[in-house]
Amino acid sequence: MTYPIAVYGHPVLRKVAKDISQDHEGLAEIIENMWETMYQSDGIGLAAPQVNKSIRLFVIDATPLEDDFPELKDFKRVFINAKITERTGEEEITSEGCLSLPGIREDVKRPAQITIEYVDENFTPQRDTFSGFAARVIQHEYDHLEGILFIDHLSPLRKRLLKGKLTKIAKGEVDIDYKIIMPAGQNKARRR
Secondary structure, three states: OOOOEEOOOOHHHHOOOEOOOOOOOOHHHHHHHHHHHHHHOOOOEEEHHHHOOOEOEEEEEOHHHOOOOHHHOOOEEEEEEEEEEEEEEEEEEEEEEOOOOOOOEEEEEEEEEEEEEEEOOOOOEEEEEEEHHHHHHHHHHHHHHOOOOHHHHOOHHHHHHOHHHHHHHHOOOOOOOOEEEOOOOOEEEOOO
């Protein structure tokens, strides 16, 4: 089952998500539905807050980008209760987009390397260090768990210039082919 995506202005996107336990109700189904939703929406990552679930869970399958970014070979993972413990390296600027901000792409500066602790879908503890584009994708999805959107990393001027687009997104005035949840909570299927 695919979930609708919460778009800009929905309050769930600004909440700090809560840790979950291994016996979280329907966890396996939530993960399966998040994969399906991410693939249906042509994303490479999806955080639970984006599907209106304020829990510390995100999924990433960045393997479609492995030709351009070799570190993404076989990079398909589930991150539960993730905590970034270290951010190092020079900050790099790369264009980012987000399913919750359809039609917006902006250059975002992020550290080149991170260390993250999390549990996988089997609740096996993991501690990994990632660099390059893998680190960027993780930081983007991790931000969702902290109530942060990639536009929060932009300059005040840049954010002001996006105000019109953000207002349209919050009203559901977007040209996309996946279901969304607008700030008022109503679902809207956009198909073209």
